[in-house]
Amino acid sequence: MAHSAVLAGAESRTRKLPVQGRRALPAADPEKRKRLLHAAVQTFGRRGFHEAKIAEIAAEAGVAEGTVYLYFRSKEDLLGCVFDETMDGVLSQARAIRGAEGPAGEKLKQLVGLHLSFLARDRDLASVFQIELRRSARLVERFSRTKLSEYFRLLDGVLREGIASEELRKDLDPRLAVRILFGAADEILSEWLLSGESKPAADAEKLVGTLLRGFLACENEPEQRRAPRRRRTTS
Numbered sequence: 001m002a003h004s005a006v007l008a009g010a011e012s013r014t015r016k017l018p019v020q021g022r023r024a025l026p027a028a029d030p031e032k033r034k035r036l037l038h039a040a041v042q043t044f045g046r047r048g049f050h051e052a053k054i055a056e057i058a059a060e061a062g063v064a065e066g067t068v069y070l071y072f073r074s075k076e077d078l079l080g081c082v083f084d085e086t087m088d089g090v091l092s093q094a095r096a097i098r099g100a101e102g103p104a105g106e107k108l109k110q111l112v113g114l115h116l117s118f119l120a121r122d123r124d125l126a127s128v129f130q131i132e133l134r135r136s137a138r139l140v141e142r143f144s145r146t147k148l149s150e151y152f153r154l155l156d157g158v159l160r161e162g163i164a165s166e167e168l169r170k171d172l173d174p175r176l177a178v179r180i181l182f183g184a185a186d187e188i189l190s191e192w193l194l195s196g197e198s199k200p201a202a203d204a205e206k207l208v209g210t211l212l213r214g215f216l217a218c219e220n221e222p223e224q225r226r227a228p229r230r231r232r233t234t235s
Contacts, residue, residue: 045124104162
């Protein structure tokens, strides 16, 4: 089902009564909330956050405009929920990758592959994350302080694990390496949205492989890379 990543955590959030101001609202319908999130991703992705209207989202979901406000306080709140619930799905899988057995390099490939594949399978969702979310200063701050910070900590933990096991270089700066990995993946997604030519998920292994050649400890580098080339001599 399209946008299933966004909707993964939606049902659990409907068990509490939504509150608007001080007035408790009727118990929410989980299926209706899912439809609204699905419609929001489509509308924000195709129309843009600022151009999109609550009435358009309601029409896409097949509900009355006023129904949207039974579930979300505002258009920005709706965008924030799309972000939060998508990231909950990403982080759940990322934690499993981080906690599994295996070399750090393989875990890094899986984490970056998760980042790219999660968004690349849905162009509207990718547009929301790569473009629309960043147009709201409040949401950018919320993005940076909460879910993104945890994703960075997971990458950081894998890098430190690799340094401790001597798979990665001792002088590698994990903080800087995290930003290099995330920034490169982010650029791949942005290029794909603009040109449509690249295949983000397919680029994950090549991206991490390229960066790992700079991250690896010398004894873990491929033999052909460590051996200095001999200069040809002319007789």
